[in-house]
Amino acid sequence: MSSRDDILGRVRASLHRNAGNAAAAREEIVAALGSRTQGPKPAIDADPHALLERFRLKSETQSSTVDIVAQESEVPAAVARYLAAMNLPKSAVAWASLAALDWGGAGLQVETRGARDADLVGITGCFCAVAETGTLMMCSSPDTPAAVSLLPETHIAIVRASRILPCMEDAWNLARQELGSLPRAVNFISGPSRTGDIEQTIVLGAHGPYRVHLVIVED
Amino acid sequence: MHFKANVHAKLSDVVLQGNLKNAKGKFVTRRAEAIRDLDDFEGTRDAAAAIRNKVIDNMDLWLETFERKALDTGAKVLWAKDGVEVCRLVIEIAKRHGVTKVTKSKSMLSEEAGLNHALEAAGIQPVETDLGEYILQVDNNEPPSHIIAPAVHKSLDEVADLFHKVHGTPRKTDIPALTREAREVLRAHFLSAEMGLSGGNFLVAETGSVALVTNEGNGRMVTTMPKVHVVITGIEKVIPTLEDLSTLMRLLPRSATGQSISNYFSILTGVKKPEEHDGPEHLYFVLVDSGRADVVGSDFHAMLRCIRCGACMNHCPVYQTIGGHAYGWVYPGPMGSVLTPLYAGLENSIDLPHAATLCNQCGIVCPVKIPLPDLLRKLREKQTEHGLRPLTERIGLRLWAWVAQHPKLYALGARVGARYLKWLAGDTDRIRLLPTAPEWTLGRDFPAPQGKTFRELYAARRSATPRT
Numbered sequence: 182m183s184s185r186d187d188i189l190g191r192v193r194a195s196l197h198r199n200a201g202n203a204a205a206a207r208e209e210i211v212a213a214l215g216s217r218t219q220g221p222k223p224a225i226d227a228d229p230h231a232l233l234e235r236f237r238l239k240s241e242t243q244s245s246t247v248d249i250v251a252q253e254s255e256v257p258a259a260v261a262r263y264l265a266a267m268n269l270p271k272s273a274v275a276w277a278s279l280a281a282l283d284w285g286g287a288g289l290q291v292e293t294r295g296a297r298d299a300d301l302v303g304i305t306g307c308f309c310a311v312a313e314t315g316t317l318m319m320c321s322s323p324d325t326p327a328a329v330s331l332l333p334e335t336h337i338a339i340v341r342a343s344r345i346l347p348c349m350e351d352a353w354n355l356a357r358q359e360l361g362s363l364p365r366a367v368n369f370i371s372g373p374s375r376t377g378d379i380e381q382t383i384v385l386g387a388h389g390p391y392r393v394h395l396v397i398v399e400d
Numbered sequence: 401m402h403f404k405a406n407v408h409a410k411l412s413d414v415v416l417q418g419n420l421k422n423a424k425g426k427f428v429t430r431r432a433e434a435i436r437d438l439d440d441f442e443g444t445r446d447a448a449a450a451i452r453n454k455v456i457d458n459m460d461l462w463l464e465t466f467e468r469k470a471l472d473t474g475a476k477v478l479w480a481k482d483g484v485e486v487c488r489l490v491i492e493i494a495k496r497h498g499v500t501k502v503t504k505s506k507s508m509l510s511e512e513a514g515l516n517h518a519l520e521a522a523g524i525q526p527v528e529t530d531l532g533e534y535i536l537q538v539d540n541n542e543p544p545s546h547i548i549a550p551a552v553h554k555s556l557d558e559v560a561d562l563f564h565k566v567h568g569t570p571r572k573t574d575i576p577a578l579t580r581e582a583r584e585v586l587r588a589h590f591l592s593a594e595m596g597l598s599g600g601n602f603l604v605a606e607t608g609s610v611a612l613v614t615n616e617g618n619g620r621m622v623t624t625m626p627k628v629h630v631v632i633t634g635i636e637k638v639i640p641t642l643e644d645l646s647t648l649m650r651l652l653p654r655s656a657t658g659q660s661i662s663n664y665f666s667i668l669t670g671v672k673k674p675e676e677h678d679g680p681e682h683l684y685f686v687l688v689d690s691g692r693a694d695v696v697g698s699d700f701h702a703m704l705r706c707i708r709c710g711a712c713m714n715h716c717p718v719y720q721t722i723g724g725h726a727y728g729w730v731y732p733g734p735m736g737s738v739l740t741p742l743y744a745g746l747e748n749s750i751d752l753p754h755a756a757t758l759c760n761q762c763g764i765v766c767p768v769k770i771p772l773p774d775l776l777r778k779l780r781e782k783q784t785e786h787g788l789r790p791l792t793e794r795i796g797l798r799l800w801a802w803v804a805q806h807p808k809l810y811a812l813g814a815r816v817g818a819r820y821l822k823w824l825a826g827d828t829d830r831i832r833l834l835p836t837a838p839e840w841t842l843g844r845d846f847p848a849p850q851g852k853t854f855r856e857l858y859a860a861r862r863s864a865t866p867r868t
């Protein structure tokens with residue numbers, strides 16, 4: 182007997198499985214997968230300004246820094262400003278989906294490709310953002326590779342204010358609506374990587390970025 | 401597993417006692433603050449327990465549902481009855497893909513299976529990448545002492561000595577500098593390993609995905625950089641939908657580290673598409689039984705709800721006093737005292753169900769409402785039913801039962817006993833050494849009875865108050 186049959190067989194025996202209760206249970210499963218019932222959610226003001234404000238506040242609690250610009254064309258200058266202020270290099274790797282922005286005009290050398298170990302700054306967009314916890318939702322694809330938000334020591338993410346949603350549940354619904362099925366990797370990111378493994382002292386910058394900077398575009 | 405001997409050693413370990421004292425307050429206060437910040441904590445706990453029950457009650461069918469979905473995404477699903485089979489399957493996968501090095505994100509199942517030893521024996525290098533697990537691995541493969549903070553029993557000084565010795569770098573006691581040193585060593589491994597191995601916090605039936613909760617980013621590394629990703633996880637980890645995942649995520653990081661959400665929360669589905677820059681080309685799930693199937697439908701099925709947050713041990717007075725190693729196996733604290741007897745055998749862990757004061761701190765904080773003290777009590781009953789308790793204890797209890805059924809004899813015994821204890825105490829109200837149970841008075845005094853027994857007092861009172 183295969184291990185699969187052995188394990189499932191013992192589970193079935195423990196549950197007194199028979200044709201009758203199996204049919205009923207299958208219906209329950211179909212119903213559960215169809216209804217997607219949500220659990221209790223925190224009350225979050227869905228007004229766009231309130232969402233932006235909560236997202237900004239929660240992001241800062243997660244040790245991200247936040248800048249807000251009025252339109253997308255201002256993003257390269259905002260990124261250049263941040264890099265200069267932090268004394269960081271002016272070259273970066275970015276998602277292909279951001280290729281159209283005028284990075285050169287802001288004095289930055291930006292290559293759109295997958296990330297390499299040597300890249301010090303990674304620039305990404307995000308699929309959407311969650312105000313509840315100050316979280317970015319990243320969906321992987323050929324144009325939005327996951328490693329750009331992971332390998333570089335500095336991660337800069339561009340967030341469109343209209344894509345800030347109240348809760349993670351709203352993000353799932355948006356993904357189902359726009360993407361149909363889940364991409365290979367959904368990464369929810371809340372601030373720079375960290376560890377508390379030595380004497381419970383929180384240190385920023387474990388294996389991922391040391392700093393996360395968000396540029397919110399009020400569109 | 402010599403629990404009692406372990407306890408004695410741990411209690412007299414001055415360094416460990418200092419480290420435990422240092423750790424204990426932090427987890428508790430951080431969790432308390434994070435819980436306060438959540439609108440409907442109790443409602444969310446009820447919902448979380450219901451989600452876990454829903455799957456456990458029909459586990460066979462939910463597993464089949466998950467398996468079908470995962471296969472649709474291009475993943476492969478393998479099943480392992482026990483740790484031996486886990487090791488065999490993982491080594492087979494590694495050989496098939498010509499793997500020489502495996503980077504590992506924390507997986508308790510791989511600890512259960514002793515996978516690192518098996519990989520090494522097969523000539524494959526396992527590299528633990530969670531900072532705590534890495535510290536333990538380079539310290540002669542020391543086992544973890546906590547499921548969330550594996551190296552919580554180690555002090556900064558110990559880590560400083562260790563890194564100095566292992567990395568051959570100047571000794572440093574700056575925690576960020578030590579962290580950077582480990583980051584640099586491990587980065588090279590992340591980029592060169594052909595296979596990444598992770599546990600799974602949840603398996604989502606709706607999408608055939610694995611959900612991973614990490615802070616360091618090592619979970620993302622091992623599932624993004626190598627060409628093969630293997631998920632090793634227990635068969636009890638399935639949950640129905642992404643909505644259920646969101647509900648459970650409101651509780652897991654809060655209960656574990658006091659965070660409203662972990663830094664990284666990754667939901668991984670299927671394999672890399674040809675045009676993609678990163679991600680594994682091969683994804684395997686190894687679904688492990690190792691005793692879980694037999695817990696389904698038993699008196700202990702509630703234990704399968706466990707989401708491995710560690711809150712029960714963080715709040716346990718016994719764990720806080722002896723640390724995780726004393727429990728003798730992978731899972732410490734109250735959850736370990738229940739799981740170890742269930743998975744490793746009741747007869748192999750005779751003391752664990754007794755390693756609790758039944759104060760219910762664990763039950764109060766458990767995010768999925770597992771009645772841990774009830775389960776510990778049930779395990780004690782099972783031990784007695786199966787005649788697993790020591791002979792002296794069994795004879796003693798039988799004797800007591802017999803005396804208790806003979807009221808006159810009982811009264812006499814109580815009278816003599818009370819007088820004897822009072823005599824032992826002399827003119828104080830405490831007994832410093834009980835000759836019949838010297839162990840009991842080793843660390844504390846025994847309060848001396850105040851002369852008369854309850855029965856004597858009761859009789860005197862009845863004759864003094866006239867009946868109406």
Ligand code: SF4
Pocket residue numbers: 655705706707708709710711712713735762765766767768769770
């Ligand atoms: S038993 Fe409850 S508190 Fe303990 S680790 Fe499991 S889920 Fe957390």
